[in-house]
Amino acid sequence: GAVVSQHPSRVICKSGTSVKIECRSLDFQATTMFWYRQFPKKSLMLMATSNEGSKATYEQGVEKDKFLINHASLTLSTLTVTSAHPEDSSFYICSARPLTANQPQHFGDGTRLSIL
Amino acid sequence: GEDVEQSLFLSVREGDSSVINCTYTDSSSTYLYWYKQEPGAGLQLLTYIFSNMDMKQDQRLTVLLNKKDKHLSLRIADTQTGDSAIYFCAERRWNTDKLIFGTGTRLQVFP
Numbered sequence: 001g002a003v004v005s006q007h008p009s010r011v012i013c014k015s016g017t018s019v020k021i022e023c024r025s026l027d028f029q030a031t032t033m034f035w036y037r038q039f040p041k042k043s044l045m046l047m048a049t050s051n052e053g054s055k056a057t058y059e060q061g062v063e064k065d066k067f068l069i070n071h072a073s074l075t076l077s078t079l080t081v082t083s084a085h086p087e088d089s090s091f092y093i094c095s096a097r098p099l100t101a102n103q104p105q106h107f108g109d110g111t112r113l114s115i116l
Numbered sequence: 117g118e119d120v121e122q123s124l125f126l127s128v129r130e131g132d133s134s135v136i137n138c139t140y141t142d143s144s145s146t147y148l149y150w151y152k153q154e155p156g157a158g159l160q161l162l163t164y165i166f167s168n169m170d171m172k173q174d175q176r177l178t179v180l181l182n183k184k185d186k187h188l189s190l191r192i193a194d195t196q197t198g199d200s201a202i203y204f205c206a207e208r209r210w211n212t213d214k215l216i217f218g219t220g221t222r223l224q225v226f227p
Contacts, residue, residue, distance in 0.1 A: 006158065032213055043204065043217045044159075093158050097213060104149055105215060107159040 003027055004096050006108025014116055015086060021079045021111045023094030029074035030096035034105060035067070038091040050077040074099075084115045120207060120218040127224045134195045136221045138188040138205035145207040148181060149215065150190045153202045162190070162203075192223075200225045 003026040011019050023033055031052045036044040048069055049057045056069035066088075068080040077096075081088050091112055095105040121139045128134045140148065146167050151159040165172045165179045165188075172179045178191040188205055202222050206215040 002161075004158075034214075043219050046214060049213065095159075102147070104147070104161055104164050105213075106161060107151070109158040110156070112156070 002098065002103075002106040004094065004106045004108040006094050006111055008111060009109060010112045010114075012114045012116065013084065016083055017115075019081045019084055019113060021081075021092055021094070021113075023077045023079070023096065023108055025075045025096040025098075025106075028096075028098045031074060031099060032097050033071060033077040034095045034097075035069065035077075035079050036093045036095070038093060038110075040091075044093065047079075081113065084113070086115045089113055089115045120205060120216050122203075122205060122218040122221045124219070125222050125224070127226065128195050130195060130197055130225050130227050132195055134190075134192040134199070134223055134225075136190045136192075136203050136205075136223065138190075138218050140186050140188060140205065140207040140218075141216070142207060142209050143183065143186060144210040146210050147208040148179075148188050149206045149208070150177075150179065150188075151204045151206065153204065153220070155201075159204065195223075195225050197225045197227070199223060 005024045007022045033050040035047045038044050047062045050069045050071040052071045058064045071077040091110050093110040095107045097105045149164040150162040152162050153159050163174050163177050176193045180189045202220045204220050205218040
């Protein structure tokens with residue numbers, strides 16, 4: 001149980017393109033989902049907390065207009081990297097926390113984004 | 117400081133035990149987690165421990181928590197080549213859903 005699906009797994013696109021990444025909880029509901037960015041051989045950096053039905057909460061230094069987050073249902077959150085540039089190339093990982101109190105976050109398999 | 121610290125690298129022989137250590141930062145942290153990451157993949161939850169516990173065992177995995185020293189460890193018994201991966205500890209601080217991740221330990225298992 002507690003499966004999180006992230007799609008696509010890999011994206012290669014030209015500079016200036018906007019890219020949407022989906023994060024779905026397949027067998028549970030999640031009012032809260034999280035978006036992380038991971039640089040090569042580094043730890044995970046929390047970008048934002050996505051709350052169902054309300055605005056996302058962004059971490060300091062993360063541009064909300066650059067990384068648009070939508071959490072329209074209890075099983076789906078999307079991250080859109082707008083007008084992507086090479087410096088946005090990274091590994092993006094989402095996680096979801098089940099509604100039940102004190103349950104751990106479960107992670108998707110990540111999206112490798114490469115901007116040419 | 118703010119960082120959750122882990123040693124960068126651990127190399128063990130197949131069949132031996134592995135111990136991965138983590139020093140976290142906030143004594144009010146409620147839950148502490150261990151995640152495994154294989155190359156190019158997301159994070160797999162291995163186990164977690166509530167802060168009022170000292171130890172938790174789950175098959176080959178044993179978690180020890182020293183709250184006084186803010187030290188967490190993960191012991192993997194009978195380590196296998198399939199255990200080769202990066203292991204992250206993470207703390208969940210009081211009154212928040214956010215996780216603070218450690219720097220990650222790369223475990224390499226050799227025959």
